[in-house]
Amino acid sequence: MSRRAAAVESDNAGNRTSSTFVALVRELRDDRGLSTGEVADLTGVRERQVQHWAAGTSAPATESLKRLLDIQYLMKELGEVYDPDGIRIWLHSRHRRLEDRRGFFRLAATAAVAAPVVMTLGGRPLNAQSTVTDADILNFALNLEYLEAQFYLFATTGAGLPANLLTGTGTQGAATGGRQVNFTDPLVAEYAREIAADELAHVVFLRTALGAAAVAQPTIDIGIAPNGAFSTAARAAGLIGPAPAFFDPYANDENFLLGAFIFEDVGVTAYKGASPLITNKTFLEAAAGLLAVEAYHASLIRTVLFRKGIQTPALIDATEGISNARDSLDGATDLDQGIRPIGNASNIFPSDANGLAFSRNAGQVLNILYLTSMARTQGGFFPNGVNGNIRTSQAN
Numbered sequence: 001m002s003r004r005a006a007a008v009e010s011d012n013a014g015n016r017t018s019s020t021f022v023a024l025v026r027e028l029r030d031d032r033g034l035s036t037g038e039v040a041d042l043t044g045v046r047e048r049q050v051q052h053w054a055a056g057t058s059a060p061a062t063e064s065l066k067r068l069l070d071i072q073y074l075m076k077e078l079g080e081v082y083d084p085d086g087i088r089i090w091l092h093s094r095h096r097r098l099e100d101r102r103g104f105f106r107l108a109a110t111a112a113v114a115a116p117v118v119m120t121l122g123g124r125p126l127n128a129q130s131t132v133t134d135a136d137i138l139n140f141a142l143n144l145e146y147l148e149a150q151f152y153l154f155a156t157t158g159a160g161l162p163a164n165l166l167t168g169t170g171t172q173g174a175a176t177g178g179r180q181v182n183f184t185d186p187l188v189a190e191y192a193r194e195i196a197a198d199e200l201a202h203v204v205f206l207r208t209a210l211g212a213a214a215v216a217q218p219t220i221d222i223g224i225a226p227n228g229a230f231s232t233a234a235r236a237a238g239l240i241g242p243a244p245a246f247f248d249p250y251a252n253d254e255n256f257l258l259g260a261f262i263f264e265d266v267g268v269t270a271y272k273g274a275s276p277l278i279t280n281k282t283f284l285e286a287a288a289g290l291l292a293v294e295a296y297h298a299s300l301i302r303t304v305l306f307r308k309g310i311q312t313p314a315l316i317d318a319t320e321g322i323s324n325a326r327d328s329l330d331g332a333t334d335l336d337q338g339i340r341p342i343g344n345a346s347n348i349f350p351s352d353a354n355g356l357a358f359s360r361n362a363g364q365v366l367n368i369l370y371l372t373s374m375a376r377t378q379g380g381f382f383p384n385g386v387n388g389n390i391r392t393s394q395a396n
């Protein structure tokens with residue numbers, strides 16, 4: 001804080017009754033379980049300042065007071081959905097840190113306001129049972145985010161999502177088979193950690209927006225068994241032969257990048273395909289934000305694979321194989337591209353003739369995730385199916 005701001009803070013102490021502020025700060029610390037440091041961090045002041053507020057020896061300036069009231073509101077809303085550990089994880093996810101406090105509070109407000117709206121949407125009218133609700137769509141997305149988060153968290157840390165982020169409606173399952181990658185390229189390791197933080201934040205964001213309507217994590221297969229999802233996908237892509245051959249996305253940097261490649265393009269097409277079905281504009285904006293970040297992820301993974309593919313052309317071939325496999329699963333239309341250059345231009349961004357990203361409907365997304373071209377309710381990465389009302393792949 002600047003010296004000038006500090007002067008304003010202490011001026012305020014002289015002409016305001018500070019007992020309200022003392023109570024406010026103490027509520028955040030004692031009732032809501034935030035440390036003095038956390039209150040300082042979230043408010044954007046020094047710890048010492050918070051100690052002064054708590055002791056009544058100085059009062060918060062207007063801007064700090066606004067932040068404190070925001071935090072109070074947020075803690076109350078989050079408290080209805082999360083236990084204290086869950087709140088702490090939410091507050092400390094990378095995106096909510098202090099690089100962009102304005103964004104923090106806008107996102108927080110969206111999440112908090114969204115929860116009751118979705119709970120209302122969860123109770124769909126009887127005469128509209130075939131209608132897909134916004135909650136159905138966000139829950140469909142949440143299944144995909146569980147999958148992505150588990151893959152990247154295991155790859156970067158050796159552990160998956162914490163138990164308090166797995167609960168919800170439907171049948172809860174475990175994510176099995178993931179493990180830590182021993183990265184050799186420090187850049188790939190950094191990229192992986194950045195994406196992992198995003199995917200964790202996506203899970204938390206969607207769960208917060210959905211509140212009590214959020215689906216539980218379904219059973220997820222991210223293992224390396226010869227007949228597991230990754231090996232089946234890799235076999236369909238021509239990367240490995242019949243069992244007992246297997247594909248291990250945790251074996252090295254290149255395999256990890258191919259594992260990530262399997263998911264990221266699908267996420268982009270899934271969010272784009274869902275966008276016309278979302279009725280509430282607040283959710284639409286959130287979905288646009290998710291879509292954009294999935295596209296950043298896909299773009300980064302594709303760029304790194306392309307760069308490494310200059311030395312190792314098999315990597316370029318592998319992306320074409322995965323792309324073709326996805327394309328054959330999701331029906332006749334061509335909705336997918338690998339990273340082989342077109343003419344003398346690279347092909348980092350899969351797009352149609354208008355330069356637009358492709359769309360997949362939910363059934364087509366499930367074709368890829370269940371690894372089937374038929375109408376099924378389970379398979380592949382989700383051995384018992386996804387949770388929620390959208391759960392059937394398309395018959396192609």
Ligand SMILES: [Ca+2]
Nearest residue numbers: 327331332333
């Ligand atoms: Ca296709």
Ligand SMILES: [Fe+2]
Nearest residue numbers: 145148199202
């Ligand atoms: Fe994501």
Ligand SMILES: [Fe+2]
Nearest residue numbers: 148267294297
């Ligand atoms: Fe992603």
